Amino acid sequence: MARRKKLYEGKAKIIYKGPEPNTVIQYFKDDATAFNAQKKGSIAGKGVLNNRISSHIFQRLNEIGIPTHFLKRINMREQLVRHVEIVPIEVIVRNIAAGSMAKRLGIEEGTPLARSIVEFCYKSDELGDPLINDDHAVTLGWATEDELDQMVVMALRINDFLSGMFAGIGIRLVDFKLEFGRVFEEDQEFLILADEISPDTCRFWDMETGKKLDKDRFRRDLGGVADAYQEVARRLGILNANDSVKQEGSVTQEGGIAQEGGIAQEGGGKKEPRLGAAE
């Protein structure tokens, strides 16, 4: 493999220089962190599943006219995307109270919200991605008023589309996080959706049982992390039904032992899952 220039290594992905100008490659790692990297681990096969799930979702969003950075999935762990200047704001959409909002406001997790809530957080690991409002974002120069408006409009459209898409496969979209980036074309600057949408960045609850099918299984030590991510991929129709989860220790956690299902292929010793129809 040709040697590539690493531009950035994050908690869950590595960004490499792309083959064409203004492109980068996102490499999806198996590493998992939570609570701004205070908790660290590795989930065998997570990167493969997130690459596949996120590619599928971004492709669908491109098709309905949401501008995104996604160009194509290159292989099991990599996708080619447009290089953007990331807006240092995480945009969170919530349909049901959960996680930090439930905790902060003393609301029981699982309480439905009368309308969707959009939150902004300043993207800073050191500060723990603190919640901010429009005034902070504009005054401190992280985004313009117009950019905030664009992000909210896109986030709500994405929420409508994805809520329907997941409801169709028996999954409630509880909340999710988006990142946007700036691209420059012919003296024009505009925002496109960047980063990833996967069980690492969304809360997914099974509509019948309420089972968590997302990163909360890792955050809250619920076990079955890879299994849950696989279930999401299967329901999306992008993982063959006969792909199985190995009941062997393949999730490791720093400072602890967690025994978890990794991903195995039927009749093969390879760890990467066999995936369904190409995008």
Ligand code: ADP
């Ligand atoms: P983190 O930086 O929070 O640890 P990741 O491990 O997911 O997160 O690393 C991916 C990084 O790449 C993130 O910081 C994200 O903002 C950034 N990123 C996502 N999409 C693009 C893109 N198209 N161009 C440049 N940077 C991107």
Ligand code: AIR
């Ligand atoms: N999120 C926020 N920062 C990183 C991520 N992945 C996502 C969570 C959850 C939503 O944003 O995965 O889906 C809200 O998270 P929280 O912790 O603020 O309740």
Ligand code: ASP
């Ligand atoms: N991704 C963030 C972290 O690594 C937040 C989270 O997902 O809990 O801590």
